Amino acid sequence: MAEKTIRIMVAKPGLDGHDRGARILARCFRDAGFEVIYTGCHQTPEQIAAAAIQEDVDIVGLSCLSGAHRYLFPRVVEILKEKGAADIIVIGGGIIPDQDFQKLYEAGIKAIFTPGAPLDTIVQWVRTNVQPRK
Amino acid sequence: MTDEFEGMEQVRRIREGDVRTASRLIRNLEDELPEAKNAIRRIFPHTGRAHVVGITGSPGAGKSTLVDALISSFRKREKTVGVLAVDPTSPFTGGAILGDRIRMQRHAEDPGVFVRSLATRGALGGLSKAVGDAVHVMDVMGKDFILVETVGTGQQEVEIINHSHTVIVVLVPGMGDEIQAIKAGIMEIADIFVINKADRDGSHQLVSEIMSMLNMVTDFQGGWRPPIIRIGNCFEPGPFGESMEELAAAIGDHYRRLVETDLLGDRMKRKAMVEIHDAIRDALLAPILKEMTESGEMEEIAGRLLRKETDPYTIAEEVARRRLK
Numbered sequence: 001m002a003e004k005t006i007r008i009m010v011a012k013p014g015l016d017g018h019d020r021g022a023r024i025l026a027r028c029f030r031d032a033g034f035e036v037i038y039t040g041c042h043q044t045p046e047q048i049a050a051a052a053i054q055e056d057v058d059i060v061g062l063s064c065l066s067g068a069h070r071y072l073f074p075r076v077v078e079i080l081k082e083k084g085a086a087d088i089i090v091i092g093g094g095i096i097p098d099q100d101f102q103k104l105y106e107a108g109i110k111a112i113f114t115p116g117a118p119l120d121t122i123v124q125w126v127r128t129n130v131q132p133r134k
Numbered sequence: 135m136t137d138e139f140e141g142m143e144q145v146r147r148i149r150e151g152d153v154r155t156a157s158r159l160i161r162n163l164e165d166e167l168p169e170a171k172n173a174i175r176r177i178f179p180h181t182g183r184a185h186v187v188g189i190t191g192s193p194g195a196g197k198s199t200l201v202d203a204l205i206s207s208f209r210k211r212e213k214t215v216g217v218l219a220v221d222p223t224s225p226f227t228g229g230a231i232l233g234d235r236i237r238m239q240r241h242a243e244d245p246g247v248f249v250r251s252l253a254t255r256g257a258l259g260g261l262s263k264a265v266g267d268a269v270h271v272m273d274v275m276g277k278d279f280i281l282v283e284t285v286g287t288g289q290q291e292v293e294i295i296n297h298s299h300t301v302i303v304v305l306v307p308g309m310g311d312e313i314q315a316i317k318a319g320i321m322e323i324a325d326i327f328v329i330n331k332a333d334r335d336g337s338h339q340l341v342s343e344i345m346s347m348l349n350m351v352t353d354f355q356g357g358w359r360p361p362i363i364r365i366g367n368c369f370e371p372g373p374f375g376e377s378m379e380e381l382a383a384a385i386g387d388h389y390r391r392l393v394e395t396d397l398l399g400d401r402m403k404r405k406a407m408v409e410i411h412d413a414i415r416d417a418l419l420a421p422i423l424k425e426m427t428e429s430g431e432m433e434e435i436a437g438r439l440l441r442k443e444t445d446p447y448t449i450a451e452e453v454a455r456r457r458l459k
Contacts, residue, residue, distance in 0.1 A: 004165050005165065027231070029229065030227065030230060031229060033228040035223075035232060036231050037233075038233050039236060044243075046242075046243050047242040047243055053154055054153055054157055054249055054250055056158050056160070056250075083154075
């Protein structure tokens, strides 16, 4: 009976109302058998981190198409760390220029997916990288 | 020894309101991990303080928006709030979209509010199996109010009455004729009726239908006749705020009535009975079904059934004779 379900949060930080991509991903994670918590648009990093902890998710997927990812993504990682939840994986996606990848990786974003990334690849990445918890 | 220590540490952290510990425990309960049961054993003596309010109604009736507004009302009164919001699990993939939280995100950073989404994971009745225990966890965290939001319900999902002290049934105009109001099921369980989106056509008719349904009741439990509260457009803050105050007051009045008439004890006993039933069924049935499935016996019996060599009742008797001596 006991089965460990992956819980993932899909969140849109910042002033960006373009949530088509986030919603497609949410649907696609659902079809992969994950429990998906969707926060909706216009979230502050503080709200996202607090919600991730309340929901005890394994992983947070951030979507940002506005260009503010260099501030918003690392901030979520930072707050999770401050709140003792550094084990929650943070990945990101959206319109993210190649030259920003390295900075984001250094800030603790574990993977970045940009337009054209196959949905299967993203789901597979999550399956591989979410460790069954103790 | 260390297990014992960790267990006590866990109880201490939950009693202090630590969200991480509580949320992880709720998750372990959902996953039915054995250590989660032990945790419930430990916290159980500390339960029974919170006022548990169930909110049910059809999909899109506005339950989550109402919960969001109720959180604000309770916070204004300096009460702490826990929310358990249930959304359906896919019967095909086991996945779920838990979207109730979208409406409540403005409270995300408020330390006096803890919102946790749950997927039904196959449970019928509009809730998830873990909800009863999750209520205990939030109760022990010291939440004054625990709001339990069911999945969008139809006519029959009345499980919420087993887990709440006060049940709010949320209705919207235009969902059917007056016969709907006298049917059995969800219309019978309300302690408070909310007519949501009452700015729409048909809300007065709906109110009068419910009134005439209630007029036929001769004997209300504890003398409590469910009030009907009309709530209009949430984007008109003035009138919306007033009706929310009315609702919050009704919730308080209902609880006081439960206490005065000792109906509270009845409701708590009802939950206790359900918990005992569920726990015994789990303890007796789950291992049998698991073993039958794993040994391939289930498969073999299904084959015999399909070939009409036996019938479900004979099988049940055989299994019961063999295993439950």
